[in-house]
Amino acid sequence: MSDLLDWVDSRTGYRALVRSALYERIPGGARWRYIWGSTLAFALFVQFVTGLALWAAYSANAQGAWESVYYIQNQMLGGWVLRGIHHYTAHVTTVLLALHLMQVIVDGAYRAPREVNFWFGLALLLLVLGMSLTGYLLPWDQKGYWATKVATGIAAMTPLAGPAIQQVLVGGAEYGHHTLTRFFALHAGVIPGLIVLLLVGHIYLFRRHGVTPKNPERPDGWFWPEQVLRDSVASLAVMATVLFLVFWTGGAELGAPADPTEPYSAARPEWYFMFLFQWLKYFPAAWEVVGAHLIPGAVLAVVALMPFIARWRLGHRFNVGFTLALVMGIAALTSIAYAEDATDEGFAVAQERADRDAERVRTLAASPDGIPVGGALALLRSDALTQGPRLFAANCSQCHRVDGHDGLGGIPEDPPAAADLAGFGSREWLSGLFDADRVGSDEYFGATAHARGRMVRFVQRGVPRFDDEQRQQLQKVLWAVSSQARLPRQAIADSVDAAAIAEGFELMQSEPIDCTRCHVFRGFTTEDPEDVAPDLTGWGSTEWIMGMIHDPADPSYYGDDNDEMPSFGVDEILTEEQRQLIAEWLRQEWYEG
């Protein structure tokens, strides 16, 4: 064995290398305060290892990025822990960087001859922030997508070359496949490569100059093993913190897939960029370049020049004061940003909606149909539970309500002007319609022109005079009409009551209920077919509701008697798919999970 090692050493000289790496003299001995640089090296090691493993499962394209991260997070063994460690180590690294930099400044460790190494450190800081920025986009979820749009938008404000810089970063005029391929190349290739180069230089220069001793009168110590032991304990503490965050939060977040057509008011950068986010609020359009480029650039320049500033008599004090002011400014801006969000109701609503979408798309992706070729976004776009309330709120809630709200839970200022459609198609909804006390209320026809129509008159004057047998007949008719909706939630009741329903269909065409006196049913009416109430054939079914939304003024619906309802299909306000989503949502037809 020792012969073999001798041979390897004679060919490589590894022993000298190991010796010079480990047996470094530390003036004043090993100390806890020297751990910061080593914890950062450890954090970068963790990011390389976890990053490579994530790389082995990640797909950088607009229809595969979110999906592959979803797969890592939910299907791969321990994938959520892997991604969680990568995510939270990035956070912890930012904190360690700030601490390391502050210590270097406070201790005056940037002074000659260490100026160049100070600049290496600053460059590393910027590169690591660049890693955070590029990594944020890669899951291609709403959060990362919109935050990165802002970031590249800021890049576009760079004087002169701004738009070109943005276009090169984004990989074209629009966000898409090439944005991901480029950000991934930056995140996993260019920036890590530069970090390794600079880190080698940083450590080489550090070794050349040694630590900046705090009290050199103590006896010298050695890097190995005294300082390494301390560094290891500190690294373990870093990893313990990261693991605590991973298990406490349940891993890194994955929002809903990026959707350029869906407003996302919950867009925020990661917490360590929140101060910049807040900072930019204070600059009106023409001054944006000052806030985004000139002032941050000037601050960086001051920090970079600190080694020279420190040559003046009060220079070092200025540097420490400047750093302190900077830290306090960043802390103040960060807390203002969070305080503003905490009191912003719109932000809370947006965040709730973002969480709901994220949760929903996970449920849909786990359904037996899985994720389609078009990507997970297609799941949300064709989901009645997600789109129904939004379409209803935007198009129907000026007049209609569901359970008194606009579909999304908001209460419009104006009172309802048409029926409440919660449970439309069901027996309960119809029983309410035939309730003399309710038919003329806002819940049904109260606020419409139909309040003075024959239907309301029949329910208010005719129905109360029904005897018990006629009431039972009415119930059968209601069940029969409702059964046509074929509501999934009513399927059992519909099949149990099949006999009563069959009877109900007969009763629809005879006194005293006689629907066909005004309505068409299965092609029959006693009235002039051109001037009748809505056709009851297939009432409440998806097709019936879609037809109503398409054109309520069609003779098979309200015809000339249509009150205020727009013809959403004829007038090209809603597409067929959108009408179907509203209909399915009203019918409570969606994948449950």
Add this chain to the structure above:
Amino acid sequence: MTEVPTTSPDGRPRRSFLAALGAVAVGGLAAFAPVAAAVVSVFDPLRKRSADRDFVRVTRLSVLPADGRPRKFTITDDLVDGWTTYQDSPIGAVYLRREGDSVQALNVVCPHAGCFVNIAPSGEGFACPCHKSQFALDGSVSDPSSPAPRGLDSLNVEVRDDGGVYVRFQNFRTGQKDKTPLV
């Protein structure tokens, strides 16, 4: 050649030994979680299983030549690839060969190294374009110098009353004598 220190340079070997042991142990512990998470995820594919498929309809018996000439057909079924689910998508191909009322189905994949086997130019067998294995029409190895360790893999076929030919599609491990389904 550089001189190698044989004792710890500060002359306190015992304490140094404990510190070294501690440094290695604690450092190893710190690195354990990220390395373990990375290794586990990289070996995650070992947990994956090939889809266990049912019989799928491929064609009608009447379109198969009665003289036993093979014909190539594409198998269509749902396919889950990583995170994507393809509905009714081509998942593989088979040669179907009719003999009377029975049908033989052969997977097109060469059992040697996985190339797509062609019908031989003569029409009297199959030939692999990669390493020149030769197979008879029934799938058996016809040229003893072929590198293929076994004949083409036959698949379960049913001719049902509706006149349809149904195949239970499977892929098999290549490069070995035994026909082992991929699971």
